[in-house]
Each structure stands twice: as C-alpha cells, then as structure tokens.
Amino acid sequence: MMNLSEKQNLHFDVSTGLKRVLGRELITDDEVAIFELVKNSFDAGADSVQLYFGDEAIVIADNGSGMSYEDLTGKWLFVAYSSKRSDRPADDFRNIAAERRHYAGSKGIGRFSSDRLGEEVVIQSRPRGETNTVHRLTVDWELFEKDAKEHFEKVPVRYVKQGSFELPAELDEFKSTLKHGTVVTIQRLRLPWSRQRILDLKASLAKLINPFGEEIDGFGIYITAPAEEAEDKRLIDSRTKEGEGVLPKDLVNGQIGNFIFSTLQDKTTFIRVTIDGDELHTVLTDRGEVIYRIAEPNPYQYLSTAGFRCEIYYLNQSAKVTFARRVGLPSVQFGSVFLFRNNFRVYPIGEDGDDWFGFSRRKQQGYARFLGAREVIGRVDVSGSDDDFQEVSSRNQGLIETPAVVQLQKAVMDHCLKRLEKYVVPVSWVDKPDGLTDDLSRLMTDPGRARVTAAVANLVDNEKVQLIEYSKRLIDLINERSSDFETSLVSLRSIAEKTDDKGMLARLDAAERRFDDLKRSEADARRVADQALEAAAAANRRADTAEAEVETEQRRAHFLESFVSVDSATILNLHHQVTIYAVDIAQQIENFLTETAGEVSIPRDTVLKTLEQMAFLNRKVMSVTKFAAKAKFKLDSEKIETDLAAFIYDYIEQIARTTGSARLQIAAENTHPGMKLRFNPIDAAIVIDNLVSNARKAKASRINFILTQENKSGLTIHVSDNGRGLAPGTNGSRIFEMGYTTTMGSGLGLYHVRQALGEMGGSIELDDEIKKGLGLVIKIAAKGRKV
Template sequence: MATQNNLHFDVSTGLKRVLGRELITDDEVAIFELVKNSFDAGADCVHLYFGDDSIVIADNGAGMSYEDLTDKWLFVAYSSKRSSRSPDDFRNLAADRRNYAGSKGIGRFSSDRLGEEVILQSRPKGTPEKVHRLTVDWELFEKDAKERFENVPVHYAEQNGFQLPSELNKFESELKHGTVVSIQRLRRPWPRQRILDLKASLAKLINPFGEQTDGFGIHITAPDEVGEDRRLFTSHAKTEEEPLSKDIVNGQIGNFIFTTLQDKTTFIRVTISGDELYTTLTDRGEVIYKIAEPNPYSHLADADFKCEIYYLNLSAKTTFARRVGLPSVQFGSVFLFRNNFRVFPIGEDGDDWFGFNRRKQQGYARFLGSREVIGRVDVSGSDEDFQEASSRNQGLIETPAVEQLHKAVMEHCLKRLEKYVVPVSWVDKPDANTDDLSRLMTDPGRARVTAAVANLVDNDKVRLIDYSKSLVDLINERSGDFETSLVSLRAIAEKTADVKMIERLDVAERRFDDLKKSEADARRVADKALAVAEAANLRASTAEAEVETERRRAHFLETFVTVDSATILNLHHQVTIYAVDIAQQIENFLIETADQTLISRDTVLKTLEQMAFLNRKVMSVTKFAAKATFKLDSEKIETDLAAFIYDYIEQIARTTGSARLQISVENNHPGIKLRFNPIDASIIVDNIISNARKAKSSSIKFVLTREDKSGLTIHVSDNGRGLASGTNRSRIFEMGYTTTQGSGLGLYHVRQALGEMGGSIEVDENATKGLAFVIKIGAPGKKQ
C-alpha cells in the first residue's frame, strides 16, 4: 500500500493576473471597485485625481493599521467585510455602513487593471499612528510564472503624513485618517472623453435619483482639463446659461435630481416592510393612490426593498434630455443598488436583466419597455441572498432571494405602473406631450383615472390608504362617461367605507335618472310634434326643384336664408329638449334644498353651472338653426373638425359678434375627420371670444395647425388686458374660479367640452401681450 501524505496547493504569481486584469475586464469597473472600498470604509468624501501618468483615489474613511495591512489587505481573497459582521448587520440602515458593497477581498487587485504600480497610504481612525505606505510593483509578478506568489516582495514604509498631488492640498490638510491609492505607470491614457464617460458612470454608481448622495461625495480633479472647462464656462456665460454637468470634468460629481421629473411624469414607489408591501402611484405631482397589501416575497421581508420607476412620456423625455444632456435611453433604464451601491451593468443601455424588453415584444402597444421607464431598485443583504458575480459586470448570481427580486419588480412595480399608464395616458395621444394634469382634469380623463383605481382595489387583500380627491370624484352628469364612472366610484367608496361619498353617489344617481327620464319624455314629445309637422310640410310642398348655387361647399351658408318651417321646427325641437333639462335642474335643486336654511356656495354653483351650460346650448342652437347645412339634432356629426371650426368662426362667430372685436381665423390643417357634437365646438369658440371681449380686446385670432403627425392644434391669442395680477394660472379652468366680476364658468365649460372631444386647453406662456391659449385635440384611435 502506497504511503499516504497530505499535499497542499501552491499558488504562482499568475494568480495576480487572474484576480486582476483577467477578472476585472473593464477600466471603469476597476475604478468602481476602488471607490466601493472607500464607501465601505465609511468615507463621506473621495477624490479622483488624473495626472499625466497616474490616478489617485483618496478618501477620508476609517483607514487601516499595520495589522490590517498585513493580516487583511495583503491576505489574498480575505475580506474583513465578510468575516467581521454579525447576522443582524444586513437588517440595519445603510447609513450605518454595516452593509458592504463588496465582500470578496479581490477589489485591491483592480489597480492592476489600471497601472503597473500601486502605492497605498493609510492611517486608521482614532489613533496617533503614522501613515503606513505600501508599494506594489505588479510587473514583478509577471517575470516568472513559476515563482510562488508570496515570494514577490511588497515594500513597506512609514511616513509622517499623507502625500497627495498639489492640486489636492486642501483635502490633504484636512485628511486625519483614510486611505490614498496611487496608481502609477498607467496601462492606458485617460483623455478628456474617457474621464467624462467615467464621470457619467460614477454619477449613476451611488444615487442618481435624489439630492442626497447617501452622505458620499465623489470629486474629480484633472489639471490638464481645467483650461477646457473654463472655456466652456466662458462660452456659456454669453447666453447666461451654465454648461451641462456632463461636459465639465473638474468638480464634484452631481447626481441627476429626479425632483423635476416627479412633477412632470408618472412614477410608482413600492416598498416592503416585513409582512406588508406598500405602493404609491403619483402622476405629475398628484398622488393618485396609496395602497397596502400582504407581502408575498418572504426573502425580501428584511431586505429593505425599495423600487421607484418613472414612466417617461415625450414631455418627460424632453425634460430629461435638457437636464442631463443626453437622451434617457442612453442614460439607462432601471438600475439595481445592493447595499446602496450600484450592481453593474444592470440598467445600462442594452441590458435587460429585469426582462422588460423581452416582455414588451409580446405586446408592444400594451406593455412598457426599458425605453419608456427609468428608475432604481434597492435591496440590502448578505452574499447568501444577493451576491454579485465575480466578474463584477454580470449582475447578481441567481438565488431564491434574487428570483423574488425579479418577480417583485415585474409584478408589483412595472405592471402596476403599466395598469395606470396604458388605460389612462396611452389612450389619449396628446397626453404624451403634456407635463401637467390638464388632460386628466376633464370628465373623460377623471373617469379613466377612477376606473384605474377601482380596478386596482378590486381585491380583498388590497387596502386603499389614500387616493386623489380631485381626480377620483364625481364627474359632470352630462358626460358620456358618467354612468361607468359611478360604478367605479361606488367600488372605491365601499372599499374605503366612505359613507359621505356613498351618499353623494346615491343623490347623483337619482338626479341622473330623473334627468334621463325627463329628457326621454321631452324627446318623445318633440319627435312626435316634429314628425307631424314635417308630414304636413311635405304634403304642402310643391314639386318645384330647388337649385343650390354656392361659391364653395361649407358647413355653414354664406348668408342668412329665409327661415322655412322645417328650420323653425328643428329649432323648436332642440330648444324644447334643453329647456326641459333646465327645468329639471331647477326642480332637483329646489327639492334637494327644501329643508335647508343655508345652502353652500358649492351646491349653488354646481346647479347654476349645469343650467348655464344648457343655456349656452340654447344660444348655440339659435345660431346654428338658420345657417347650418346639416340637420341639427342632439346627435354627433362626423366631418373635418378643423374645417368645421374654421367655417363656424367665419360664417357665424364673426357675423354675430361685436363690431368692437375683430375676429380672424387661419386654417393650415390638412384635415382631421372626427365624430363630435357641433354644439360643443361652438361653446369652445364662443366662450373664448366672450372672454376676449370682457378683457377689452380689439382683436382675437385663431390659427389651426397640425404640429405633430396627427391631431389638431389651435393657437388662440388676443390683445386684451390678459390675466389679472395675482391670478393662479393653474386654476383658471376650475369651476367658479374668477378674478373679475364674471361667473368663472366660461373657461371651465371650454375645458369640459374639449374633454368630450378628447382635447385639452392650456395657457400659452410664450404670449407677450394679452392672453393666449393652446388647444390640442388628438386624432381618434391613436396610441403612443
């Protein structure tokens, strides 16, 4: 029997190359590793210096003692981060710095990727020790592949203080403890563009989503680039603008601040705390809903899971590009942060670690992909749950916790955001260019929001904590979405046990039923009378052929014609219906307030608003009756909306308006066929003209154009007094809001009528005189 002996591994100097350049295959990742070491050491400041043939990474972290250097830093693959922490460390706040960004003990070899020699200076915190200095010449490990690893010498010395480049003198004077890593004899040069690319990556490394940087600042100093930085500042000073941060090398790396985006787009925030999962969805500054439900992800219960994803519509993408200086798709998508440090390359352009793009290919018009969202996912935990691949550029190794992380982001973050964006925003194409809630403040818009919230809470496990009272509320009874909205509101009210809301819904439902019944009765009477009269007219008519000679085909006749009996009957038919509606509104109001000695202004205003709108319809009917070439009834017509509005302004608004107000219109639109109520179109035009007249305008102009691939844009401008001082521009379309002696209903009616047509209105901030509006009406059946 052979003699049995214990053998052991021998390690050659080739290990250095395996753990260095062959494992860390990217220069940026190599610097990331060194910056991570500073973060893990508790530093709140790290300086990156780029010299002619050197890179310096200096921090004010905890530093290392002589024993730390010999027993830990020089101990290959040993990690004090992994061995020194307790099982409870990962349940503590990241600010305590007990969760570490790295824990493999190989980050020190990343310097081999960058240069041939590394000099390390370190002094521990809280001791009077001198600065310890190690010098490692990586080239010595390359001479003989059979040489034992531990036989290659590493030079050690002590010095009185830190030695930094002169450009870092201020930081050096304040540096009582910390670590300085100087990499000499660089393997590749670092020209301006490489440093700028690194800066862009570092801006995403810590926290690109808030003003705070987790108490960790990164500064870049590159003396050779100071001149070009100054030139950029000088050239931009002429335009009174500062250059974009991405174009400047020297200075602190600024993290992209999402505060601006939060007010201009839709975003969702999901957090997990023990057994509960919380979700908040915000749309352009308005909290749409907050919900809580049982946490289905056991491995994430103590992982401090947080996810924040922003939907980028066209307006938000434009804002992003202007602020950051590059398109959002080049910036990246949804980044993953483990223990407050980014896991590379998750979120990079082209990376699909979360599977958003694979899913979008299955339903392009129904799903969100990485090009439409940007955000951040945070987890804290040990390597057992969340371990980065050793190559440092392959994300996380699959574990049960990582599997649940994937599912949580997809099911409770992306899909939740999607279930709001697709039915609420995508069905309204112009909303993609809108950075406020103007298009959702219409009745159809509010109905869509209400339906989205109702669908979400239609689950026994979901608890509705809060929701938007301005968007999720009763809409106007005249809206075509009123009945469906009632169903959604009732589901929400019952879910939240909102007794007052349920009472309001009961009242609104009864009032709506009464209106429908009275209108149906009026329509039957009017239709019967019209039929009898038309039959009589037909019998009395002669066989004389009517020859029509028109200069051009238009929606309205060029001049008034004799009002024949058919037109009179048509006018009577419509006025009867609207008059009965007004009478019913009055009756409802009297019944509802019969026992009240004091009536709230809100109650009175809502009733008067309904009657005022119906009265507007009566006034419009009288204008239409004598000049419209189509049969006027309460149904919609289908025609070219742009041409219709042009004809209405030319043939009716101008001829029936005041001589003191000159009304002009230009139609540069090629045509947009829509089905709409002509009365709504007339109310829009008439109310805007009425407001201009009240503002003492002598002229008002309408310009109809197509500014994008579809839809209609109307620019309206007058030369009147404009908005009164102190006017809240965001409220001028609210019911009853006025700064004059007016009713405060005109612009409200305009917005409501536009809402029924799929349109919106906003103040044109570029107007230099008077008041100007921009009206946008989307083409039907279009999605983003």
C-alpha cells in the same frame, strides 16, 4: 520508496500568476476597476471621495475609517480575505464605518483592481485614533510578472511610516481636513486618461451612486483633472455668452451627481414600491399628483428584510424631451432600470441592451399593450448578504441566481412594472396628446378623470389590497352630462366601498337619482319635441298641397308658410333642440329645490355645481339660436361626423365674426389638411363663443385663431388676444377649474371650454410664449374618442 499505507498532508502552493487572475483577467474594464476602489471608500464609511487624474498618476482619496498596520498586514495583504464578511470580529476596522451602511463589496479582490489601471500602487492610510502616523505600502505589480513559478508570498511589498498624507497640490484643501482615511495612488498608468474617458467614467459614476438626486448616506464623489480645467472654463464662458447653461455631463471637474429624477417627478408618471416585513406598499404619482397609495400582504418572503425599494418612471414624449435636455443624451442611451445592491450599482443591469428584468422580451409579445425598457427608467434597491444577493465574480454580469434574486425579479415585474402599466396604458396611451403634456390638463377633463377612476377601481378590486389614499382631484364625481358618467359611477362606487367612504356613497346615490331624473325628463321632452316636429312637418306638407277649406286651416298654413320662407326645417330643428335643453334646465332646478328643501344654509359648492349645470345648458341654447339658421346639418342629431378643423374655421368666419361686436376683430387661419371626427357641434360652438366672450371682457381689440396640424396628427389651435391678460396673482394652473376667478366673473367660462373639449378628446392650456394679452393652446387628438 513511499509505502502506500503511509499518509501525509499536502497543501496548495500559490504562484504569482494569481495576481493576474484576480486583477486584470477578472476585472476586465477600467471603469469597473475604479468602481471597486470607490466601493472600498464607501465601505470604510467615507463621506467624500476625491478622484484625481494627472498625467502620470490616478489618486483615489477618502476620509473613511482608514487602516492600521495590523489591518494592512493581517487583512489587506491577506489575499482574498474580506473584512466585510459577516464573521468579522467586533473590533474590525470596517465596523468603525457608518452603521447604516451595508457593504458594497465582500470578496476581498477589489485591492487587485489597481493592477488593471497601472503597474504600481501606493497605499497611504491612517486609522481613526492615530494622529502622527500614516502607513504606506508600495506594490509593484510588475514584480509578479517576472516568473510565473515564483511563490506569491515571496514577492516583496515595501512598507514605511510617514508623518502625513502626500497628495497632489490640487487636493490641498481636502488634505487639510483629512484626519483619517486612505489614499490610493496608481502610477505608471497602463493607458492615458483623455477628456472623453474621464467624461465617460463620470457618467458611469453618476449612475453608480446617485442617479435619483437623493444623497446616499452623505456620500459624494469629486473629480479633479488639472489638464481639463481650461477646457471646462472655455465651455462655461461660451455657453454663458450664448445665454445657456453647461450640462454637468460636459464638465470634467467637480462633484459627480445626476439630479434628473427630481425634475422628472413632477413631469411624468412614476411608481414607488417598498417592502417592509410582511407588507408591500405602493404609491403611484402622476405629474406631481398622488393617484393612489395602497398596502397589501408581502408575497416575497426572501425580500421581507432586504430593504426592497423600486422606483420606475414612465417616460412619455414630454419626459423624454426633458430628460434629453437636462442630461444631454436620449434616455435610451442613459439606461433603463438599474439595480443597486447595498447602495452600489450592479453591472450591467439597466444598461442599454441588457434585459435582466425581462422587460424587452415581454414587450415583444404585446407592443401596444406593454411597457418596455425604452419607455421606463428607474432604480431598484436591495440589501443583504452574499447568500441572497451575490455579484458574479467578473463584476459585470449581474447577480448569481438564488431564490432571493428570483423573487427580486418577479417583484419588479409583477408589482412595479405591471402596476405602472395598468395605469399608463388605459389612462395615457388611449389619449396620444397626453404623451406630449407634462401636466394634468388632459386628465382634468371628465373623460380623463373617468379613465383614472376606472384604473384605480380595477386595481383595488382585490380583497387583499388596502386603499390608503387616492387623488380627490381626479377621482370624484364627474359631470352628469358627460358620456362617461354612468361607467364612472360604477368605478367610484367600487372605490367608495373599498374605503368605506359613507359620504362618497351618499353623494353617489344622490347623483344617480339626479341622473335618472334627467334622463327621464329628457326622454319625455325628446318624445314631445319629436311629436311636435313630426306634426309640424306633416302640417307643412299639407299646407303645400291641400287647398284652404276653412279659415282656421288657412291661418295655420299661412303661419307655417311664413316659417317656410326662412327655412322651415331649420326653425323646427331649432325649436326641437331648445325644447330639450329647456326641459333639462327645469329638471336641474327641480332637483336642486328637492335636495335643499328644509335646509337653512346651503354650501357654496352645492350651489355652484347646480348653477354650472344650468349655465352650461343655457350656453347651449345661446349657441343653438346663434348658428341654427346657417347650419348645413340637422341639430336634432346630437353628433355629426365631419372635418373638425374646417367646421371650427367656418363657425368662426360665418357665425362668431358676424354675430360679434364691432369692437373686437376676430381672425382665423386654417392650414390643417383635414381631420374627420364625430363630435357634438354645440360643444365646438361653446368653445369658440366662450373664448371670444373672454377676450371681449378683457377689453381686447383682436383675437386670433390659428388651426394647424402638429406632430403629424391631431388638431392644434393657438388662440391669442391683446387684452389685459391674467389678473395679477392669478394661478395659471387653476384658471380652468370650476368657479376659479380673480375678477367679478363666474369662473365658469374656461371650465366649460375644458369640459367641452374633453368630450371631443381635447385639452386646453396656457401658452407661455404669449407675453402680452392671453395665449391658449388647444389640442385635439386625431382619433376621437369612441362615441
């Protein structure tokens, strides 16, 4: 009997049951099991991993640093030992791998993932520096199942030396280049790998390493499945005959990759946030245009050396269509914002239904104000040790919560998603047709540019934020005639002061003076015109009722009566409106002469902008005189509220056709059910008149206007003519810019069209479907801008 005072040391005894706990019961998914093996290849410094699916075996082969006999016996066969931990010796075989990489795994349990896939695993490995020897281990996992009381270390693992790697014949080309590396062959498979299972795995692996189209450390994964080659070829042949390409997701064999994001970058809005030490950097890009680039102090101390990088893309309707066409499935099924630790995917973050970042919970609190997981897609990268970023042991439950992980989630929410949201919501969401557009056409209007300017001004209204760069195309002075001009001045001044842009501040001061002068002169003109209109109307009333007592009064009455026989009110309104526009033109001339007094030479841009203002006002005069006699509303009102589609159709039929040239046939078709909108009728007239004028200059004999309702809202107008079309060398994306022309024209017509449409909440773009002549598409939102 043992004396109670006696002491002795006890120790754990490990049974063979540990294999099942660390294998099939811990790694519960076949895809995750393969991920673990691929991670091992990555950590070994491989640049190529071959996945082979045969009828009776799976092979994972890489050209990494490989393992020596000592590595196999002292480390690989040492249960739960991880040579990736920070305390590994300097000569460890993992250190031979590429120095730039962080390790994807670190628990030392990935070796048991093969048990999930098959009953037997064969390891072949040759380290760098050895030439004629391949070390081979064979592990029969079923031997561990026979007796749960058997000691783990008592189960035999067979080892032999061989002269070279043994690989399936289909991998001979890879084998010929394989000087060092590791080959894992899994035999006696637990489940067959059908075509669909391999395709599902391929889709997951694409998201595992490379969903953004960027090569990660030169790491490529290739699939070879001989049984599926015939079906791959059949698909390629059938799609080729139909004139279509095969989506990568539909083919089993070949390199795994997903390059959809390189396509999306030019078609949607995305934000990129990086942390470098004490600084946090943000770049927001909208359809290829850098909107802003800022820097600010980094508030996340745990992320200062973690290589934090986040890219989030806003998927408007156009981007979702592009995504589905290129990838072959809706973006929501692909996933949302993925998290990558040490360049490898952390599951299940970003999967459909997962809300690790909290996007969906927040979306429910403000559906019309917040971006949710279904509207964004992206990637967050972070690197670091297990102390900061450690995966849950089951490998499919994300990261264990640590102070660094809490800051990671906050950084993604506050500095990535919310920053993107503060641009998308006020700039794009208020203009629904912008969501159907994959270019900047709707933002190049004055209202669009004003929205962008306001969004950036709100962002930089913070003393800690340094504005490094911003879009000069979108954030600049808008036209003084725009209803958004005054509010835009405030935003621009904020940005100019932030960047200490003295040139911009001087331009703003000058623009403000011009605007004030125009407002004063217009107010004076309007007062005089109103007085004249009232006097004429009073005289007209007297002429109708009073008897002619003196000859001069008779002459005045006769004069007025001659107008009344046409339409007195219409003529007087015509005079009223033309008076206002004429005074505006005079004020533009006076402003230009004042600003350029004493100048020997004047920049072309300065002259062009002044002439553009006068040309636009002159077009207004021309439009007024053209249809004033037939209009059923008073032109002394700047805006009317009526059915826009019907108005445009009536204007084409009753004004444009009757005042046009006999050489140009003008046709219109209106199937729109009606869209009530408050707008300036002169703007609508300018749009039609300019398009007709352009068709005439292009020697067209016919121009068609087709007004329809598309997408159950808004007005779409397809315009086409059979003229000469765009001149060779014309940049189609620039034809709506002020002064751009490849002919002897002014380059103002289409610019005026876009500006007038912008005031109505509309846009214009080229119609690529029209091959002969010129085709244009006009889109006007159902709910007009508030006026």
